[in-house]
Amino acid sequence: MIYRIVIVIPLLLFYIEGIEFPHCIWQRAQCRKIKCADVDETILNTQLEQFWSKPPPKTINTTNDCYILEIVRSKLPKLEKINTDSRYECEEIRLSSLEITFVNEDVFANFKKLNRLYLDGNSLSSVRFGKGLDNLEKLFLQDNQLEDTPPSDVPNMPNLKTLNLDKNKLSSIDGLICNLTSLENLSVKYNRLTALGSCLKFNRNLKNLALSDNGINSITKDAFDNLTSLQIIDLDHNNISIIEKGAFDKLISLETLTLQYNRLVNLEDGTFDGLTRLQHLFLAHNLIKSFEPGIFRNLANVLDISLRNNSISSLKTDTFRGLESVMVLELDLMFIKVIEPRAFAGLRRLRILSLYGCSITEIRPNAFDDLTSTVVLYLDANQFQLVPDMFMGLNKLSDIKLMLNTFEVLPTNGFNGLSELRELELQNLGIKRMALGAFTGLNELRYLNLSNNLLENIKDDCLSGMPNLQILDLSNNRIKLILGNAFYELHGVYQIELGGNSLPRIIGHTFDGLRNVTKLNLSSQNITEIVRNAFDGLERIQTLSLNKNKIGTLSNGSFAGLTNLANLDLSDNEIKTLPEGVFWDASIVSLNLSNSGLEVIEPNAFGGLxxxxxxxxxxxxVSGLKNGTFNGLSSLSSLDLRNMGIETIETGAFNGLDSLKRLFLKDNPLSQLKAGSFVGLTNLTVLILPDGLTSIEPRTFEGLSKVAVTITVVNANLTTLEEDTFSGLTKVLFIIFRNTTIGTIKANGFRGSNKLAGVTFSNCAINKMESKAFSDMGNVAFIANENFRKCSNKQVILRNGHYTFCQMGVNKIEVGAFQDIHLHTERDLRGLPELELNLNGNYLTTIYTDNFIGMEHIEELSISDNQLTTINENAFSTLTALKRLNLSNNWISNLNNAFTKLDKLHQLDLDNNNISFLPPDLFEPLKELHRLKLRNNYLTELAVGNFPNIPLKILDLGNNNISDIENGVFDQIRTLDTLNMSYNSLEDFNIRILSPLQKLKMFHIASNNLREFDSLLLVDTLPKLRSIDINDNMIPCDELPHILTVFKTHSLEYVRTESGVLGNFDGVKCVPNESPQMLNAANYKNMLRNINEKLGVITDYFKKARSTSEKPFEARSEVIQSKIDGLYKTLQTAAGRNDSVSAFQIILILVCVVICIVQLISVYKKCRNTQHS
Structure with a gap:
């Protein structure tokens, strides 16, 4: 019982978890919380009444005497009453989102200590509060439907400090706040107010006033009278167009004023008088046309002011006089055409000035006077032109934004005054010309970006005035000419970007002055030649990019003097010949010549490198690599020759590359690898071969003793894999063939790869494997094939111990082909998965004597779906560990002495061959054979001796032509569990032949020509039989019911087919009678008489039991006896009337008789036990 409870409780909890039911519970919090859920008003008060009678659980803190009541997930349309308990006076009540439409004015009267009341998210259209809320400090009524409320409905709440009325339908707040004289925080956002009303003045303690997103259209002079404590006013998103003079005069404590998104057009002089403590002023997104000088007087404490997106057309002198402390000034998105002199006078503390998108056309001299502290200036997206000295006064500016402007000319002294500027971005400004001295005064500039402009030449000294410049970007202009002294003063520059211009050539002294440049980008130009001494002056250059030009020739000494040059990119040019000495006296570490048009590499072209x-x-x-091509590259570690057009490699081509570790030859038309091709590469570790090889000569890889991990052969068509093809690759672990055809693997083809651990074939073909083809592969743990899934039901593709050649077009495997694969010794096998050789789906015709020498330890051999016709004697004799052999789907007809020495074989599959005769003692060597499959062959008879004394459990002889079975054929396979003889030609079957098979559980003999079947003899002969299939024989349908009845009464399951087939009884196919006949009942009369006699004996025992006991079972036995008598009479009457009954009637009656007999025997045993006791 306890066990059941343990199981049921979690199930109940699982289902209850998602069910909502009314409840109130205690919750631990800073104050003790009573939380009610899923209640209505009636249930709420009932729950609370019960709840107050129980003390808080011990886990709830009782040292603190504050309480909270919260109701959630409920609907309380009308809140008339809340049961209370004087012991638990709540300080906070949360009634949010309960669909409340009405609250009784006295509902909270008993909550004397109530401090916080939440009624937000309901449907209240009005509220009326009675007395008793003297201690209330916070009231939340947002997200309701409140409309105007008379003052009498909201009595004085002397301690109320916070009132939230957001998102209601109020057009006036007077009725709600007139009596709330202690209010400090009032929020009435998202309502329908059009005026501030007359009651605000009574809220003398008000500090925060939020009235945004209403329809207020004006602020009257007396709107904020008496609000001397007010600190924040939010009037954003209204319709205010008028602010009467003096409206803010009494706001002596105001710190933040927001009037954004209104309709202000004019601000009268003195509008902000009195706001002496104001720090944040936001007037953005209005319609203000001008700020007259003096409008901001007395705003000495303002720190940030936003005036963006107004209708200002000019900034006059002294406009911002009075804003001595302002640090951020936003003037974006105005229509300012002109900035007058001293427009920002007095803003000595301003740090950020934003004039983005103002359509400025003119900035007059001295416009930025007094901006001595400004560090960031936004002038993006305007229309002015640079003029000399226009930025004077911005002595501390470190960041200026000028994007989305158009400056055709950078004038002399255009940036004068920006002595602290660190970065100057002038990209995409349409600049065509830089005047002499354009950058004068930029003493601290580190980064100058002039990319993506229209510059055509760089003249002498036009880049002067920047003594500390480090990065110069002139990329993607139209530069055709750089004069000799253009960079003369740029001694601190270490990176120059000149890519994407139109320079036709580099002449001497072009880069004079750039003595500290380490990176120079000259890519994507029109450079056709590099003259000697072109890079004079670049003593420290480390990276030089000349890619994507039109360089046709490189002169001897083109890079002379560049003693620090480490990275040179000459890719994507038109160089045809690489002459001798072109890199002489250069210290290049990385050289890129890809896609450079090379056709000839002269001897010693890389001399000096x-x-x-x-x-x-x-x-x-380059069609050929000649001896000495790479002379001089003694430190080279990586050589990329991909897609180079190489057709031949001379012996000694890689001489001198003693340090080379990586060589890439992929995508070349190199079809033959000759012996000695890689001489000199003694330290090579990675070798990527070309695709499409047709020949690899013996010892091609000799000397590559450090190449490790993998060698990959792709898209090759090798006529032969010659002896010692991979000799020399002493550290290679894996050889991979992809999309490759191999005609013949010669003896010792893999010899010399001493550490080879695996070979992988992907979409490959091998025609022939000669003797010793895989010799000297003692460490190979697998030979894998990516076709594995197509020809095996195993899920693993790569696993140690699997040798897979399935679907590879193999025609012949010579004896000894696998000789010397010795990894898997008896000691090695411990703990490893079973070993397998898979040759499925090939074109093998013959398995020769001792064909698999070297594979002694494999445990599974599969050669299905080939064209085998001959299995020579002793073909598998060396496979002494073999457990499973699959030879199905071939053309095998002769098997003489084929299975000698396979004394560990468990499974043998010979399905779908041409076997018509089983030689005597063919299976004699198979001492441990458990499963034998011979389906779909041409056997016509089974003779004594076909199946010797072997532990066979499953024998499948289906779909042959067997018509004759000799007596004694199964005498020696007494362990047989399953026998299939379906789809043969048996007409007569002597069931006694099966008598030795006393362990047989499954017997299939369907689809033969049997005309009769002795079911009673079968069940007597095979007592352990549990399943039989006799479908589709020649058994007449009128005899089948008797057979099936015997099967049923002996608990023998029979195989059923589709019941809709013509000639079918209870799902078993049979031969239909020519005319319907009723079953003869004579036999069943005799059977019933025998049953009646046995019942009579039992009845006598009952009579004896009745006479000697207290007759506790008499009534039950009489009922059973009555039922049997009735069944007997029914059968007798039917048989006597027409000497026949239906088969269905007989089966039903017999089943009922059996049930009754069982019950009688049970009753009898109990009676006998009672009598004995």
């Missing part, structure tokens, strides 16, 4: 580590020569047209 003894520091070079990496070179990319891919995507060129």
């Amino acid at each position: 003894n520091m070079l580590k990496s070179i990319d020569i891919g995507k060129n047209h």
Whole structure:
């Protein structure tokens, strides 16, 4: 019982979790909380009444005497009453989102200590509060439907400090606030107010007033009278167009005033008088046309002011006089055409000035006077032109934004005065010309971006005036000419970007003055030649990019003197010949010559590059690599020759590359790899071969003793894999073939790869494997094939111990092909998965004697779906560990002595072959064979000796032509569990032949020509039989019911087919009678008489029991006896009337008789036990 409760309780909790039911509970919080859920008013008060009678649980803190009441997930349309308990006086009540439409004025009268009341998110259209809320400090009524309320409905709440009325329908607040003289925080946002009303003046303690998102249209002179404590006013998003003079005079404590998104047009002089403590003023998004000088007087404490998106057309002198403390001034999105001199006078503390998108056309001299503290200036998206000295006064500016302007000319002294500027971004400004001295005064400038303009030349000294410049970006202009002294004063520059211009050539002294440049980008130009000494003056250059030009020739000494040059990019040019000595006296570490049009590499072309580590020569047209091509590259570690057009590699081509570690030859038309191709690459670790190889000569890889991990052969068509093809690759672990055809793997083809651990084939074909084809592969743990899933039901593709050649077009495997694969010794096998050789789906025709020498330890061999016709004697004799052998789907007809020495074989599959005769003792060597499959062959008879004394459990002989079975054929396979002889030609079947098979549980003999079947003899002969299939024989349908009845009474399951087939009884196919006949009942009369005699004996026992006991079972036995008599008479009457009954009647009656007999025997046993006791 306890066990059941343990199981049921979690189930109940699982289902109850999502169910809502009324309840009130205690919750732990800073104050003790009573939380009620899913209640209405009646249930609420009932729950509370019960709730107050119980003390808080011990887990609830009782040292603090404050309480909170919260109701959630409920509907309380009318709140008339809340039951209370004097012991638990709540300080906070939360009634949010309960669909309340009415609150009784006295509902909170008993909550004497109520401090916070939440009625937000309901549907109240009016409220009326009675007495008793003297201690209330916070009242939340937002998100209701409140309309105007008379003052009499809201009595004086002497301690109320916070009132939230947001998102209602109020057009006036007078009725709600007239009596609330202690109010400090009032929020009436998102309502329908059009005026401030007359009651605000009574709220002398008000500090925060939020009235945004209403329809207020004016602020009267006396609107804020008496509000001397007010600190924040939010009037955003109204319709205010008039502020009467003096409206803010009494707001002596105001710190923040927001009037954004209104309709203000004019601000009268003195509007902000009295706001001596104001710090934040927001007037953005109005219609103000001008700010007259003096409008901001007396605002000495304002720190940030936003005036953006008004209708100002000019900034006059002294406009901002009075804002001595302002630090942020936003003037964006105005229509300012002109900034007058001293427009920002008095703003000595201003740090950020924003004039974005103001359509400014003119900034007059001295406009920025007094901005001595400004560090950021936004002038983006305007229409002015730079003029000399226009930024004077901005001595501390460190960041200026000028994007989305158009400056055709940078004038002399255009940036004078910006002595602290660190970065200057002038990209995309349409600049065509830079005047001499344009950057004078930019003493601290570090980064200058002039990219994406229209500059055509760089003249002498036009970039002077920037002594500390470090990065110069002139990319993507139209520069055709750089004069000799253009960079003369840029001694501190370390990076210059000149890519994407139109320079036709580089002449001497172009880069004079750039003695500290380490990175120079000259990509994407029209440069056609590099003259000697072109880069004079670039003593410290480390990275030089000349890619994407039209360079046709490189002169001897083009890079002479560049002793620090480490990275040189000459890719995507038109160089045809790489001459000798072109890189002489250069310390290049990385060289890129890819897609540079190379056709000829002269001897010693790389002379002098003894520091070079990496070179990319891919995507060129060099057809042959000659001896000595790479002389001088003694430090080279990576050589990329991909897609270079290489057709031949001479012996010694890589001489001198003693340090090379990575060589890439992919995508070349190199079809043959000759012996000695890689001589000299003694330290190579990565080798990427070309696609499409047709020949790899023996010892091609000799000397590559450090190449590790993998060698990949792709898209190759190798006529032969010669002896010692991979010799020399002593550290390679894996060889991978992809999309490759191999005609013949010769003996010792993989010899010399001493550490080879695996070979992988992907979409490959092998025609022939010669003897010793896989010799010297003692460490190989697998040979994998990505077609594995197509020819095996196993889920694993790569696993140690699997050798897979399925669907690879193999025609012949010579004896000894796998010789010397010795990894898997008896000791090695412990703990490893079973070993397998898979040859499915090939074109093998013959398995030769001792064909699999070397594979002694494999446990599974599968050669299905080939074209095997011959299995020679002793073909598998070396496979002494073999457990499973699959030879299905072939053309095998002769199997003489094929399975000798396979004494550990468990499974043998010979399905779908041409076997018509089983030689005597064929299976004699198979001492542990458990499963034998011979389906779909041409056997016609089974003879004694076909199945010797082996522990066979499953024998499948289906779909042959067997018509004759000799007596004694099964005598020696007494362990058989399953026998299938369906789809043969048996006409007569002697069931006694099966008598030795006393362990047989499943017997299928469907689809033969049997005309009769002795079911009683079968069940007597095979007592353990549990399943039988006799479908689709020649058994007449009128005899089948008797057979099936015997099966049923002996608990023998029979296989059923579709019941809709013509000639079918209870799902078993049979031969229909020519004319319907009723079953003869004579036999059943005799059977019933025998049953009656046995019942008579039982009845006698009952009579004896009745006479000697207290007759406790008499009534039950008489009922059973009555039922049996009735069934007997029914059968007798039917049989006597027409000497026949229906089969269905007979089956039903017999079943009922059996049930009754069982019950009688049970009653009899109980009677006998009672009598004995």
